[in-house]
Amino acid sequence: MTSQPLIPLSDATLPLFIGVDVGGTSIKVGVVDDRGATLGFTRVSTEPYQPGEQAVARVGVALAAMLEDREIDRTLIRGVGLGSPGTMDIPTGMLLEPPNLYAWHQFPIRDTMQSVLGLPVTFANDGAAAAYGEFWLGAGREDPSIVMLTLGTGVGGGIIHRGRSIDGEHSHGSECGHVIIDSRPDARVCSCGQPGHLEAYASATAVVARTREALQRGRSSTLEHVTSELTALDVAEAAAAGDALALEIVDETADYLAIGIVSVVHTIDPNMVILGGAMNFGGMASAVGRRFLARIQSQFRAKTFPTLAERTKIDFAALGGDAGYLGAAGLARSAHKDP
């Protein structure tokens, strides 16, 4: 559920905050103290085909049970952070047209949650929440400015600039998956409908599509023998076993990411670029994952200014699937301290 150790209330630094991380299949809910330690955790199913109000009601019920179970006094909680996939309008707290939450369009999620939980809710993009988590407690915790890319079904983005999330003036800031890395008219088309975006090249979906196309072009590979639906995990496993096509796909994915990272870094100039999400070819635990990271680093260095080649760090995220709820709680804490 969470890989964070749970501390008892007696060990917590007050006040407490709730972090809520809405995903396509489940909603994670954590109670977090002022230093980022987790006191309690629960999750409910998202049910994207049912109205969002029902999910928020389930969050309320599950939270009440968890607070009781973990003996957490509700009056110690100062606020709720809510990270959700977009599109959204942050000032009004509206979900607009989240692509995978089919029954949640035009849903006033912030105010609904505020009234169900009876606490102020700080609303954020899921990419921004995850980035804030890594900034507060994870891979970026020594750095005032970070850029995070979340590599999954899509490519999410979050930018924390000198301690604050760049949400943008129209709730479209930090959309790093949607920088253009290929401006040719026949570039790959992104899930958003536009050609040439980083997401169209470096998401798990894109990795699978690029692999399939190579197989269809007649490239020989052990991946020809995958009988079920091909996944990015299959590509990672084939690469680990030395399959030439799979390794080429890994390297090219790194090259595409480096191009997008250069454009974002030349705009923001952060201390660090953090790569989160499950689409990391095994991450630091695997030789292929380490090769993937090393190639992103070397390609970035080859394409940027000497000072940035020397100083801008690029690394995998540290908090895994916990970054979202921890970061959402952190954003609530930040809003509470500095309204």
Add this chain to the structure above:
Amino acid sequence: MTSQPLIPLSDATLPLFIGVDVGGTSIKVGVVDDRGATLGFTRVSTEPYQPGEQAVARVGVALAAMLEDREIDRTLIRGVGLGSPGTMDIPTGMLLEPPNLYAWHQFPIRDTMQSVLGLPVTFANDGAAAAYGEFWLGAGREDPSIVMLTLGTGVGGGIIHRGRSIDGEHSHGSECGHVIIDSRPDARVCSCGQPGHLEAYASATAVVARTREALQRGRSSTLEHVTSELTALDVAEAAAAGDALALEIVDETADYLAIGIVSVVHTIDPNMVILGGAMNFGGMASAVGRRFLARIQSQFRAKTFPTLAERTKIDFAALGGDAGYLGAAGLARSAHKDP
């Protein structure tokens, strides 16, 4: 010299600030009041082959003469803003290797100016200073967040995000001319040495190079008959006279800019993108300039999210060559008010 009307000290809102804008051929120096009105203006030659200390000394002499001439009491001046081309290290106030200031490498420009003028100096990139000028007093004055591209010999950048300049953690923030718009290995090479950057396609230098190459490929154009060194102004004039190649160059330049603008806007999501600099094909005063702007706007709208297509403004800058010294003064004012 400056197109700002000069006000007398008796009409000024105190305190006063000095704005210094270092360019390749001259250094502009203005005394500006708390509302951005100019009280006095002067300029000295840059002399890029002479040590920077001499230029700073000339600034001191010219400023003293101007203060006397304009009857400005020196004790009313709170600080100096200094905008300069990079590369630079902002925290230490060092110019590192400014490409056209040949004798100014590794020059502690901020501290030198501080001791010559006897006032605190706020040091910034020239792109950031110009952007701050447009944000404070120009085309972006209604907007908390702007991105500015300065189209000249190169493509400069400045981002003001919620009232503050994004300088970056290594003094390389807002380098919007160095986002990658063409990732092919044979992309055009930028002045910085890297391939595919926006500057390599949309600067005056690039416009001339692209035009020359088209002529060399045998394209017929009135520009064949330009006997002196071809300039972007020649291209603008030929376009105004209906030359097909020149119009194509104008349109393609707009298309390249739109690609770069999309990547920066999807990262920052500002209210407005401002196009400054002289490489504007005549700007709003000319039909070709208006066509250039309209094409950037329509190409941007076609390539971005619906909300941003509707709401993100793109327009020419309003302050012309005054943006740099006005913005530098504004940055000094901002540092003084909120240290």
